[in-house]
Each structure stands twice: as structure tokens, then as C-alpha cells.
Amino acid sequence: MATVEEQVKEILLSILDVKPEEIVPTARVIEDLKATSIDIVEIVTALQNTFDVNVTDEEAGKIRTVGDAVDLLKAAIAKKAAGGT
């Protein structure tokens, strides 16, 4: 089964015009990967739908890097496993 990191990478590749090697944990989503505000909404939507977790606006707004997105998802998955939403 693909890891969270691999699935996040797959989603970013499906939305942004970037090369696989550009998607590293420290890559900044806006500055380095050139994501627009609409791209970010699409990415957050795809992440939620892929992992079936809910992310709030506030949490989504804190994503700066690829690593932030992975951490946020891992936390949301853990929260869901613990019985949250």
C-alpha cells in the first residue's frame, strides 16, 4: 500500500505542472511549486477525498510545504482512527 508521502506526491503531480523530483518535504507549495490559490483548494479537496478525512480551513491555511501537508494528513488520519472526524 502506498505511503501517505507517496499519495500526497501523486495528488500534487495530478494538479500541478511539476516534475516528480521537485516534490520534496521542504518544497514550498506556493513559492517553489507555483501553486495558485485555486490549486491549493483543489489539492486540499483531493487530499480529503483520497484519505476520507476532514481538514478545516484554518488547518489548510497553515500548509506551507509538502512536509506540512503530509504531517497534517497523518494527524487527521490518527484523529480519525481514534474516533474523531
Next chain:
Amino acid sequence: MRRVLVTGLGIVSSIGNNKDTVLRSLRENRSGIEFVPEMKDLGFRCHVGGRVKDLDVAWIGRRTLLSMSNVARFAAAAASEAVQDAKLLPDALKSPRAAVVVGTCFGGVNEIAKAERVLQETRNPLRVGGASLVRGMHSTAAANLAAWLGVQGRVYSLCSSFATGADAIGHAYEMIGRGTADVCLCGGADESSMRQAWGCLDNWGGMPGSRNDEPEKACRPYDQDREGPVLSEGAGILLLESRDHALQRGAHPYAEIVGYGSSNDGFDMFNPSGEGLTECIRQAMAAGHERGVRRIDYINAHGTGTKVHDPLEVRVIRELFGTPSPLISSTKGLAGHSLGATGAHEAIFTLLMLRHGFVAPTLNLERIAPDCEGVSHVQSLREDPLEAVMSFNAGLGGANACLIFRKP
């Protein structure tokens, strides 16, 4: 009115995703109608349709595709072919003198339905995403083409039911004729899976259910055992230019548009009157007459295979043209009814026949129904040096549109 030429064609359809494949399908009766498992699963009586197959759009790029639902992707692939076919330099479109008029019946309605489902299921607006709005809006195909190609003049969609594609081409013709634009990408596009449309047509008994095991025989315009329509999808895009613009750059036009008519029955939302169709063909013929057209060699009729419309249009042709009538065929038995794209698809089929000198027959017309007799039906491929040809369409809500093309 300035003179207007068709200089490029592009098509995505059930019978091919480029004009060369479509030309072969027309010549060789290669049907685009096939079994559609989803229709059976959903409990429709009709299990057949004309889907677009094997269309590669990855070359458009992920960033651009993000804002495109299928209807816009079909239009983009067809527009790209039309521009290349016309050998028009892409910079010629990056101008306020360039326009896009791409009609559609349903736009990106599947995106709207999808967003609604997601919202109902998750109760979380963030799950709806941000780009589904531009994928779903009615002008999505036209707007996406403009953003992608840099077009800066008039850009919009129009809708007149199944006359949409023909009206979009006619509108672009008038726009260039009046001098509002020099070049225009125009036509129609629609994507299938519109379950609501399918459902209504199936409930009316408007789609065939008796030949689910022989999909290619399901739609039978003008036949004694006629049934139809069979729904399909795709896009047809024509590149139109003012004659001066085209000749200055050495274009090789397919045809000159010499007539356009558009009317409404003003009568009923479901049933046609016949008078509206007569009026729109008369308008186109009057315009053609002013351009010196004295005879129409071939008519690509709407011919959906329905009990009501087929005999009505045959009567209109008989009354307007007398005996012998121009050669008549419907290409819907072959390619299906692509809704907002159908007028543009059939204009392209007609233009290919005009250039290559043949008439594609009405597929599945084996025994002409008594109420469809009295016109020159084409039942097998016919080589003919066509000079002037017509394509007309009619739709729900009493819409009618007619185009006349002449060899350049």
C-alpha cells in the same frame, strides 16, 4: 456582408477523434454506436450510445486540464485540430479580432451534479473543491478555449437545444460578415452521462430499446421500423475567417458559407410545427440565392429516427424543393445524436462530403417508411461532385437552424 470561408475543421466524436478517421467512418459506414453498460445498470430501456473513445488530452497539460471538464476537453482537442488544419499561426488568435462561439446544451452539468452529490454526502464544502465552478459553467468550453489560446474578442456559449451547433456556426458567420471579428473558432460540444437527459428521453420512449444487442442498428432514421435517437457526445469546431483574411495568408478553404437561417416554431416545447423549419430553410435559401446559389445538391437532415420529426422534415423538404429533391441523408444512424454538438458534427460531415465528392447514406435505412417517402433518400454510398450543400437541425422548444455551404 463580408464573405466568410471555412478554413479548418476539428472533431471529436463517436466515429472518430480527427477528421481523417471521421472521413473513413463516413465512407465505410463504421458505426460509433455501442453497448453502454452504465445505461443497463441504471435500468434504462435503451442500452446503447455513441461515446467518445480513446481521446488523449494529456498533451494539453495538467494545469490547463484542471479547469476543463469533458465538454471543454472535447472542444479543446477539436479546436486544436481545426487551427492546425487551417495552418493558422497560433498568434493570429491572440487578438481582439479573434472570437470563440462554442455552443452546448448542457455545459459542464456533470461537474455541478458531482459537487452536489459530494456536498450532500460529506456536508463539508471543502470537499467540493475550487475549480468545479469553471468546469461546470455553461460557457466552460468557450472560456477554456479563449484562456488556453489567448483569444481576446467575443467569447461565449449559446444554446438552442439541438440546433445549438448550427446556430453557433451561423452566429460566427454573421459576426465575421458584419466585421465584428476576422477569425472565429465556432461549433458545439456536449458530454454524455447526463443522466437526467437520458432519463427523460428514455421515459418518453424517445430512445430505442429493441436493438440493445445490435447497437449499430439501433438508430434507423426514415425506416419503417424506425427508432431513435441514440445519444452520443463530442465536439465539432470550425475555423471561420473573412475571405480577405483567409486569402491574404494563402488558406485552402473547404467552403464558403452562403446561407444561414434560424427560427423558432413559437408553438410547443416538445412537438415541432413544421412551419418553423420551413421558415429557417427559406431564410438560408434566400441568403444563398443572393450569393448565386441556384441548386442544393445534398441535404444533411436532422433525421433522428423519431416517429414525429422524421416525416415532418421530409414533408418540409418535399414542399420546399419539389421532386426530385436534393439528395437526403441523416448521419445520426452512424454517429448518434450529440445534442449541442450535433449541428457542428453534421456541418463537418457535410463539408467533408463536399470536399471529397460523396454522400454518406442514412445508415440502417432499409425500407423507407410510407410517411417518409417522396424525397431522394441516399441508402448506399454515392460518389457525387457536390457544389452546394445544406445541413439543418431542429431541437426541443421549437428551435431550428440551417446552414448552406458552397465550394470555394
